[in-house]
Amino acid sequence: MKNTFKAHAAILGANVIYGANYIIAKGIMPDKIGPAAFVFIRLACCTALFWGVKKLTVKEKIKQKDFIRLILCGFFGAAANMMFFFHGINLTSPIDASIIMTITPVIVLIFSYLILKERITKNRVLGILIGGAGAVFLILYGNKASGTSSALGNFFVFLNASFYGLYLVIVKTLMKKYNAITVVSWMFLFGFIMVIPFSINDLISTNFEAFTLNTYLVIGFVVLFTTFLTYIFNIYALNYVSPSVTSSYIYLQPVISFIMVSVYAHILMKSEYAQDIDLVKILSCLVVVAGVYITSIPLKKN
Template identity: 45%
Template structure:
């Protein structure tokens, strides 16, 4: 089995975990643990695990200039990404959140054009606009049947910010993922992320009443820390080191399928016409963007970070 196939399998498994995570994390928030407190648990747990694992690999020195790049990647890949996602998920529904995440490939294209001067053709520009129309529909009307319409709209907007942040992270982390061993990169990546999220999550984590949390919710928290955080980041990082950022981001559009099936099975969400319509717009936009990206000629990288 070649490395590209292994990378595709790794990213596929990560996508499956992410799809299930929408409902699993939603069961925890905000009833038992508030969003920012949950993020602090998630990042602290992952940081501890990655630094422990790093003890069993050969030490690798990080170039001083790269610490700044890792810190910037942590801002968008952990702090803004996770805080916006969990806060948004606590306000909206699993299906709406998973559909909004499909915007990531479009955001990758936009940031790639800015940071590495990747050309944008007419078809990709059309795809961006169609995808954005779908995102606006979902943000504005995606939960009209729900009594907390305003909160859902804000939640969808936060998940969109999360998708944009994740798209930027994929572009920023590309070179770093090739330069260093995955564990070496990710242990510093999460350490910086932990420093960034402590101010946001400290108050909420101290308010948690641990003895009132059911065993099932502890399992949910463990799933998010170990699988959604550690396994997915490692698998995505491996995939990112072998595949293009746009290829990795394309797997995100499988998340709504997995998230919708799982959410409907367990009864945590429902479908409505606007969600379906917005999904069609977003998927069409992503299709146009990624189809054109694969056909585009190679470009020369002129800047980074």
């Protein structure tokens, strides 16, 4: 019971961090640092951190045939999804991004059906259609909404969710064969190598002299909390609770994002966020959550 409680606390902590990250990461882009340079720093630092942990805790070798999957994990789980996320959040509202990300379990279900040939029911098809409709509507609504919304930014976040969902399906078999720290270490290393050609110019052109204490604190938060600690929290939690329980906490992210945007807009007086919350977005959020809930209903055993 004690370990189960700690597992739930870890999942809760991870999703609170994720929910806060939408607006925190957006706060320094693009004025202080570009999205690509931010991804470079995030992956470089976390690659070093995870390999440091691996050297101290895990001693295992990867079979040569599994490196192809690790490279794919590096692309979909680190390089591509982070690039699209940071470019997306740079362009759009934190509210929009957090709502669209809740579609991830639906994406996982679709790829599990296509790649792993897992069973799919009529209820799950209905959930996919409902959740997908809510996400697509919100993407299209991005150019018409007030505040910081953007259709292109929303589409980038949707691609991020799609790539991350595909990564979760690909990594599934690797997690059964190797320690999670080993898999994550290699994934971040390959992802970091992949983003170098697309981010090095952005990094070189960054004016580091213009960085303030707040800039360094935000980068530190994204590296240490949003990436390193959340991965550790999720890895720990999966030892004691099922993946379905872990994924269900994703519903918290829009709630945290709504709260954070409200604080920024009405307490910290960041006027650009004042119109980010409206009835259409709330309804879109409810539609997406309803779709994800329907897809998460357990299959009946014969």
